[in-house]
Amino acid sequence: MTLSLDALRSCFEGIVPATIATCATDGTPNVALLSQVHYIDNRHVALSFQFFNKTRQNILANPYALVSVIDPDTAVHYQFGLRYLRTETEGALFENMKAKLAGIASHTGMSKVFRLLGSDVYEVLSIACDSTAVQPSCATQKRAFASLRSCTQKLAQCGELSVLLDETLDSLAEHFAIRHSMLLMLDEQGERLFTVASRGYDKSGVGSEILLGDGIIGVAARERTPIRIGHMTSEYLYGRTVREQMLHGGEHGEVETEIPLPGLAEPHSQLAVPINRGKRLLGALYVESPDDMRFTYEDEDALVVIANQLALCIELLGQVTEEQCSKSDTTPTSAAASGTPLVIRHYPSDGSVFIDEAYLIKGVAGAIIWKLLRDTVNGRRNEFTNRELRLDPTLRLPDIGDNLEARLILLQRRLAERSEYIRLEKTGRGRFHLILQRPVQLIEMP
Amino acid sequence: MTKPDANPPLLTERNARFICSEVSINIAGRNARNFPSLARAYGCRVSADRRQITVFLPIARSESVLRDIREIGAIAAVFTRPSTNESIQIKGGDAKIVALQSGDRLVMQEYGRIFVCDINSIGYRNPFASAMMRAVAEESVAVVFTPDAAFEQTPGPGAGKRLTP
Numbered sequence: 001m002t003l004s005l006d007a008l009r010s011c012f013e014g015i016v017p018a019t020i021a022t023c024a025t026d027g028t029p030n031v032a033l034l035s036q037v038h039y040i041d042n043r044h045v046a047l048s049f050q051f052f053n054k055t056r057q058n059i060l061a062n063p064y065a066l067v068s069v070i071d072p073d074t075a076v077h078y079q080f081g082l083r084y085l086r087t088e089t090e091g092a093l094f095e096n097m098k099a100k101l102a103g104i105a106s107h108t109g110m111s112k113v114f115r116l117l118g119s120d121v122y123e124v125l126s127i128a129c130d131s132t133a134v135q136p137s138c139a140t141q142k143r144a145f146a147s148l149r150s151c152t153q154k155l156a157q158c159g160e161l162s163v164l165l166d167e168t169l170d171s172l173a174e175h176f177a178i179r180h181s182m183l184l185m186l187d188e189q190g191e192r193l194f195t196v197a198s199r200g201y202d203k204s205g206v207g208s209e210i211l212l213g214d215g216i217i218g219v220a221a222r223e224r225t226p227i228r229i230g231h232m233t234s235e236y237l238y239g240r241t242v243r244e245q246m247l248h249g250g251e252h253g254e255v256e257t258e259i260p261l262p263g264l265a266e267p268h269s270q271l272a273v274p275i276n277r278g279k280r281l282l283g284a285l286y287v288e289s290p291d292d293m294r295f296t297y298e299d300e301d302a303l304v305v306i307a308n309q310l311a312l313c314i315e316l317l318g319q320v321t322e323e324q325c326s327k328s329d330t331t332p333t334s335a336a337a338s339g340t341p342l343v344i345r346h347y348p349s350d351g352s353v354f355i356d357e358a359y360l361i362k363g364v365a366g367a368i369i370w371k372l373l374r375d376t377v378n379g380r381r382n383e384f385t386n387r388e389l390r391l392d393p394t395l396r397l398p399d400i401g402d403n404l405e406a407r408l409i410l411l412q413r414r415l416a417e418r419s420e421y422i423r424l425e426k427t428g429r430g431r432f433h434l435i436l437q438r439p440v441q442l443i444e445m446p
Numbered sequence: 447m448t449k450p451d452a453n454p455p456l457l458t459e460r461n462a463r464f465i466c467s468e469v470s471i472n473i474a475g476r477n478a479r480n481f482p483s484l485a486r487a488y489g490c491r492v493s494a495d496r497r498q499i500t501v502f503l504p505i506a507r508s509e510s511v512l513r514d515i516r517e518i519g520a521i522a523a524v525f526t527r528p529s530t531n532e533s534i535q536i537k538g539g540d541a542k543i544v545a546l547q548s549g550d551r552l553v554m555q556e557y558g559r560i561f562v563c564d565i566n567s568i569g570y571r572n573p574f575a576s577a578m579m580r581a582v583a584e585e586s587v588a589v590v591f592t593p594d595a596a597f598e599q600t601p602g603p604g605a606g607k608r609l610t611p
Contacts, residue, residue, distance in 0.1 A: 023481065032524060033601075066483060075578075081481075
């Protein structure tokens, strides 16, 4: 039987601790338990370097090691002959292992003890197994393929970004039984991710933001690498971030201008996958679960494939929108509404907009809704195009099609959640209506 | 009144009890080119004077370690209680392969039974329990060695500390 590292990835989930044997130059062997064996590719693994111990001394002097792992499904032991290559102390591999180790440490009561100093990269020289009777199971992979096929077929049929975002999360629930998920897009400055869709939470959290580098989603996005944690760890909980955001408040005294991030209070499994198009980061896909070890390597593979398709679809839909926009016209119409006027305030300092004292949105989306409201109230029209927003010098939008569309989706969803009387409705590709069912009074704040 | 032992065994009574309890036992050897070898042992016996440790290895699962021990005799053994991570490592330079003595098979079986209880308590059930009980029934040999160094190996700042009598 020829053993492939790919087929043995479940042995690296940390369910059963691994063991490493090394040898000092004076010929004294050493054997120790390992917290983490990380699969890199079919010829390389990385081991966590946490302490300057004998194992560490030995591999720096004599680079050959033997690692034993146990398949959690079959209890078969596998041994890998390894040769130490290098240590990485930053970047995607390091951040990935750091996050995973935080989960393992928390699960094993070692939070104060385990700290990743480096990721030791090894070449796999040989693989042996203590049983010829058991083959690694392919059943899980086969199931994942079928789910992936159904999921990608649905995504390929989406003709609009908002449908694509919703379909992605719905497909994860339907085909992968992933009930808690979010999709975030990168902002115009490339500094923050903002939530455009979510599933499985009391409040959608649409419009909530995460700084690049903050928590598992922010780190996965910054490092352009998927990160998967199988146990709850306070280090990667967003509860704290949300609390800090709450404490800082807004620029308007007691008024809250942060939208709380949705999410489980205590996720036991987390998986964040960046959405990349070439080298460009578009956003992030995040899933979580209240159960330990919920997501496998196969789930990670599947979500990476889905994120790649999502990136392609986002780009294609952006191009289509642009073509259609250039052919469209704007049609002046007047808003007909009755009742008590809604008081809408705009704070130019951060673009935040409030409807009758309730926070709606800020930043680019805030500036957009303020422009749409002004144009509508001034009686000019209530139909708009993406193209004119992009060209409007007061909005200062960068020329990235998919991002504007994402902002409009965010705005549309925030309006739907926050007001019964103001709606954004699409009227075609790159065209939309602002519908006011009550008169509005616009107040520009100093 | 008994005189204190001028040359006490490296293995304290407590550690002797520990390594014969429900601990996972991993054995490393090395060949002439300083390549390590590794195998799991299934049970342990300590001599009455605590100066010799005997571990039991199923032959088919331990070929490279047994070959290295036969040729070189260097050995390292780490003993870890799965439910607590408590670990010690013991090293020796005179390891020898000997046949199982009468009663050793019973020691292996009892070891398997108590080890399964410990891993059951932290959520490992089948296939681990059945794999353990299969291994302790396989054709095995004993490896006996004199401890010449022992180290604390419970994860944490004390890991690596040399243990003294």
